[in-house]
Each structure stands twice: as C-alpha cells, then as structure tokens.
Amino acid sequence: MKSSLRSRILVPTIVLILFGMSLASWFGYVMAGKILRNSINSHMAQLCDLTNQRISGFLADRKRDIVSWSRQNVFGTAVQFIPGGNSSRKYASQVLAGLIKESGYFERACVVDTAGNVVASSDEKPVEDPNIADSVYFKASLEGKTAISEVLLSKVTQQPVIAICAPIGETSIGGVLIGELNLGSMSRSFLDSIKIGSQGIAFLVQADGTIICHPDKSVVLDKNIKTTALCEEIRAAGSGLTRYVSGGGNKMAAYMTNEETGWMLVIEASEAEIIHPINRLGPFMAFICGGLVLTVCLVILLIVNAAIRSINTIATALDESADTVASGSCHVSSASQHLSEGASKQTSSLEKALSSLNGMSSMTRQNAENAKQANQLMSSTKEAVARASQSMEMLTISMGEITKASDETSEIVKTIDGIAFQTNLLALNAAVEAARAGEFGVGFAVVADEVRNLAMKAAQAAKNTSNLIIEGTVKRVKEGSKLVEKTEKEFREVAASVERSSELVGEISAASLAQAHGIEQVNHAVSEMDKVVQQNAANAEGSASASEQMNAQASQLKVFVEKLKSLVEGSKGQDSSTQLSPRQTGSFDFPPDTANLAKDISVCSKNLFPATLDSDSTNHYHSRDITYLAQ
Secondary structure, three states, rough: OOHHHHHHHHHHHHHHHHHHHHHHHHHHHHHHHHHHHHHHHHHHHHHHHHHHHHHHHHHHHHHHHHHHHHHOOOHHHHOOOOOOOOOHHHHHHHHHHHHHHHOEEEOEEEEEEOOOOOOEEOOOOOOOOOEEEEEEEEHHHHHOOOOOEEEEEEEOOOOOEEEEEEEOOOOOOOOEEEEEEHHHHHHHOOOOOOOOOOEEEEEEEOOOOOOEEEOOOOOOOOEEOOOOOHHHHHHHHHHHEEEEEEEEEEEEEEEOOOOOOOOOOEEEHHHHHHHHHHHHHHHHHHHHHHHHHHHHHHHHHHHHHHHHHHHHHHHHHHHHHHHHHHHHHHHHOOOOOOOOHHHHHHHHHHHHHHHHHHHHHHHHHHHHHHHHHHHHHHHHHHHHHHHHHHHHHHHHHHHHHHHHHHHHHHHHHHHHHHHHHHHHHHHHHHHHHHHHHHHHHHHHHHHHHHHHHHHHHHHHHHHHHHHHHHHHHHHHHHHHHHHHHHHHHHHHHHHHHHHHHHHHHHHHHHHHHHHHHHHHHHHHHHHHHHHHHHHHHHHHHHHHHHHHHHHHHHHHHHHHHHHHHHHHHHHOOOOOOOOOOOOOEEEEEEOOHHHHHHHHHHHHHHHHHOOOOOOOOOOOHHHHHHHHHHH
C-alpha cells in the first residue's frame, strides 16, 4: 500500500519544523548565555576599575592627612632631645589622640625619632613598640617620602592595618609620623557592599599573595593564593577578566592591580548563579516550541486537506477536458495546415518583392552617385565663372583708365596746336616788324620766317595726331569699353545661372540620397517581414505537429489523472515500471515519485492548455493552476 499525499507532506514537514525549532532554541540559549556572560564581565570590569580608583583616592586622602599632621610644630619638638622634654612628648600624644578621634579612619598614630624609637603615641595605655629603624617604609620616610607599609597586625586590635609614614621637618628631618589605618574599615566602605548575585564577592590580595581584605574575615592574613593560577595570571596581565575553578565551582572574575601599593583587587562571581536564569529559560522555550509545532502542524493539515480537495476537483475536470481537447485537436490541425500553406505562398511573394526592391535600390544608389558627381562638377564650374567674372571686372576698370588716358592725350594735342597757332602769329608779327626795320631786320625776318614755317608744321602735326587719336584710338577705346561692359553683364547672368544650376543639382543629389536611404529602409522592412512570415510558417508547421500529438496526450492525461487519484487517496496504484502509450517524440515512463508525477502533469497540462480557456466553463482550467497545486 502506498502512503497518501497527506502523509508524504505532513511527516517530513513536521520533522523539518521540529529540527528547525530545536536548532533555533539551542542557538538562542547559547547566544543568551554568551550575551549575559559578556554583560556581567563588562559590569564586573567597570566595578573593579571604579573600586580601585576609590581605594586609590582613599589612600591618597589618608596620606594627605598624615602629611598635614606631620607639619605641626608640636611633633617637631617631640622628636628633639631636650632635657626634661617629657612634657612636650605627652602633649604630642594628646594631640595625636585628638587627631585620631577627629579623623575616624586611623586606629593609632605615633611619633618616631630617627633612631626608630616611639617618642609619642595616641594610645591612652602605652604599648611597647618594637624598634622600626630597619623597616623599608621608615627608611623611605627618613629620605623625605610619604610611604605606605606592607599589611601589619595591629598590636591593639589584632586586626590587619597599614602604616602611613610622613617625615617630620621641612629643612631637616627629625623623625617620622606614623598613622595605622585599619583595613577593616576600608573593606567595609569599599568591598563588603559589592555583591554579584548572592555569591559574588570582592577581595584584596597583597603582592605576596596574602589576602588582606575579604568578606570572610577568617581568611584575612591566613590564606595565601600565591601559587594559584589566578594569582599568576594577575601578576602577568595586571588587569583583565578570567574564569577559574574555586571551591568546587566555576568562577568568573575581574581583576586589577593598584600601581602604588601593588595590591590586587579581585571581584568574582559564580558562573552557575549567573547562567541560572538562562537554565530556567530552557523549559519555557521547550514549551513554546512544542506549542508552535503543534499549531503549525494543525495549520499544515488544514492546508493539505484543502489542497487535496482542490486536486481531486481538478483531476475530475482534467478527465472531462481530455475528451474536449481530443475533438478540438483535429480542427486545430486542419487550420494549422491551411495557415502553413498561406504562409509559404506569402513568403514566395515577399522574396520576389525583395528582389525587385534590391534592383531599385541599386539603381537609385547609382543615380545618387551620378548626381553627387554632377554637383561636384557644377561647383567647379561655378568657381571658374566666378574667377572669369573677377577678371572681366578688372578688364573693365583697365579700359576705363585707357579712355581717361586718351582724353588726356587729346587735351595735350589741342594745347600743342594752340601753341603752334600763337607761334605763327608771333612769327608774322616778327616779319612785319623786320620789314619796318629795313635792311637791319633782314636777318631777323629770315628767322621769323623759319619760326613761322616750324609753327605751321607743328600745327599740321598736331592736327594729324588729333585726328588719329580722336577718330581712331579714342573711338575704338570707347567701343571696346562698351563691349567689355556688355560682356561683363552677360558674364554676371551666366554666373547667376550657374549658381542656380548648382543649387538645383545639390537638391537633386540630396533627394537621390534620401530616396536611396528610404528604399534601403523599405528593403530592410521587407526583409524583416520575410523573416516574420518564415517564422510564422515554421510556427504553423509546429502547431500542426503539436495538434496531432494533442489527441495522444489527452489519452495520457487520463492515465495521469488515475495516478493522481491513487497518489492522493493512498490506494494501491499501478506498478512504477508501467509503460504509457508512446508519443511521437518517444515513450514516456511514469515515475512513482510525487515530484516527478507533478512535473509530468504540469508539462502535459501546458501542452493541452497553452492559453487561458473560457472562464465560464467549470470544466476548463489554466495549466499554471495545475502546476501550482502539483508543486
């Protein structure tokens, strides 16, 4: 028995959802823990830095207190060796007692001379103090420095204290003022109030590894962590964050080293306590995931049931549509054959039209080329006529100048004729006067007669020259000038005609080029039409071939519908190796798997319903609807 489509969808979906929700819950749990740890680490590092600054500030204030006390004259007098000076030392002790009471931080104060002996103390009952001449902090104070000692055990309260020392005297150091600061008060002020959860604490460790401040007072000065990995890491890094095992549990710690004292401040918290809220979040997340999975399964079940009902409806409609497609495929095949024949005839006609257009395009292109050459020749002719016109203008100007020169020559000849006439008159007058002179004027009469003859010859020559110039040269020059003017006018008319002809030839050339371009576009359009017609013919042949296969596919569709019903209902279906009726393109094997079955139904549906069918018919569906539901 085959499993139903409902089981095939629900089982893997539920498994995938369970896996995804589990993975998401685990990732959220891990990230929440990491974020919480980072937040706590950041808080502890900031708290550690702030506490270290407060301790450093507190120690600096106490050092200033001791320095200000050491400058009082009473203490300088107390350290001086004066016979009978016990009264000054007693007074110094009383002053120290008052300062200790007023301060509230120091447990005890004393004045020590340069030999290391206590000469005054704030204690009401004197305590036998050992000589501190060999102490490091005492020697540092004698050198003029304010020093802090290592942690000591108080002689009075048996509690850990530190000694803050300041030199007495400004020009010459006569002794040292020492104030013992109780670390218990500092621990209560700065460390005991720090709580990280219920188990987180803060404590101070001396440079040698001894714990000097701790909420558990029993370990103060009694426990040494010098050999632990935590102490070694603090010494190596100076400050930072770390994780270590202590007291049977994992600890998270922030640490920092005080630069002045060398003390190591540690703030630690229990990792189990920190991540406890995350551990409590696990069951809640599991409950939420279970509810989500159950809700999603119910929603998927409703969707699958609705899809199966739709598939059953579509399968019934496909069975009814197969018969309709089989009867319609014959009509489609016949129409496709007629369309293919018409397309073939149209292709032949377009090929002939294309051939004729190619010839026309070649002739038009040749005409355009000839018109272009003629345009070039007319341009050359236009340039030659323009040059000839310029030459005629220059010739006309030259003829005008020649006419002017002829007129001037005629005037000169007339002047010479007038001079000859006047000379002739003078010669006559001279002859008359010579005749009156008698024999004395004979020689002068001869000269006058010769002058008269010369004047007559000059007059005759001037007359001949004038006739020659006026009747010959001037007349011909005027006629030539008129002829040149007429020729220039005709040349201008020729130039205007040539320019107009050039414009017409240019327009003809441009029109021929435009016509050739237009014919090429028409030729290209016809070529595209030929391709489209050929493509339509090929499509028509393919449509005819496809319509012949539709009948066979309709019968196959019935088999697919039976398989689909078998798949949806989960009943016993055909064997996966059953061969269907062969198509024209080859045999078709129906696979047993749901995805391949859906794919085959989709392909067959697309072949049977290439476009949207009549929406009014309840028996016809678009192939994309079947593809969507099958997937």
